[in-house]
């Protein structure tokens with residue numbers, strides 16, 4: 060089975076560069092029958108000119124051509140920022156090892172040898188287009204993560220006592236997901252949830268956030284609103300909808316005594332139950348204005364004592380195993 064792009068083919072655009080009239084016209088005709096939009100050029104110079112006004116999804120190019128050959132053309136294409144990601148396939152009668160090695164060193168994605176079998180050509184084009192669609196999706200994922208990091212840093216920058224808290228909480232949460240064999244997409248949601256869990260603290264004034272004395276009841280009241288404020292912020296962001304429950308419920312407790320809704324047990328989303336544990340572990344193992352840093356072993360004992368009270372008892376077992384193993388490794 061050959062992978063096919065999920066995007067309808069009629070929208071796909073091809074730049075074909077070939078000096079032999081019969082071959083160029085033959086390929087163009089076949090590709091047009093398959094609903095590709097083809098712009099054809101006779102050599103590298105003509106192709107570069109065409110690229111100024113035409114953004115192809117893929118370039119197919121002969122190697123041996125007058126004026127500017129395929130290798131020189133490829134080098135020119137890769138010099139330009141806006142063309143650098145266009146998949147590039149060589150069409151060549153010249154399958155000598157030397158030319159193929161040179162092409163590979165330059166990073167050419169593929170070769171089709173002449174005489175061209177139309178089925179092979181189509182399969183190669185489809186595979187390349189699918190690959191570049193996948194790369195694009197990966198880039199979008201990366202862009203999401205960067206946005207999330209910026210959002211999370213906005214809050215950490217204000218809270219002097221919790222620097223590094225978000226990174227550590229994220230790390231512990233990822234170790235848990237790994238231990239629980241979660242699929243990639245769930246891991247990503249948990250990572251975003253960990254990074255954004257306290258984003259709602261944006262509503263808390265600096266003097267409360269950085270206060271070293273005990274908070275007054277009114278200040279606590281405000282502080283306890285941060286999960287709801289965080290969920291509200293994420294309401295408008297489509298790709299973070301799966302992350303909202305983690306932010307909203309990270310202060311719920313297994314026994315139903317948490318906030319904002321007093322959910323209990325498995326009513327609390329699994330990711331939020333994980334965040335509750337890792338959040339407290341990090342808070343207690345680092346120095347805060349209201350308490351000094353406590354030893355990890357001591358905090359693990361505290362968490363075990365609270366299994367079934369504050370925390371999901373099954374997750375506590377996993378967390379303690381994960382952390383014991385990590386602490387052993389550090390010694």
Ligand SMILES: [Fe+2]
Pocket residue numbers: 256257285309310
């Ligand atoms: Fe929080």
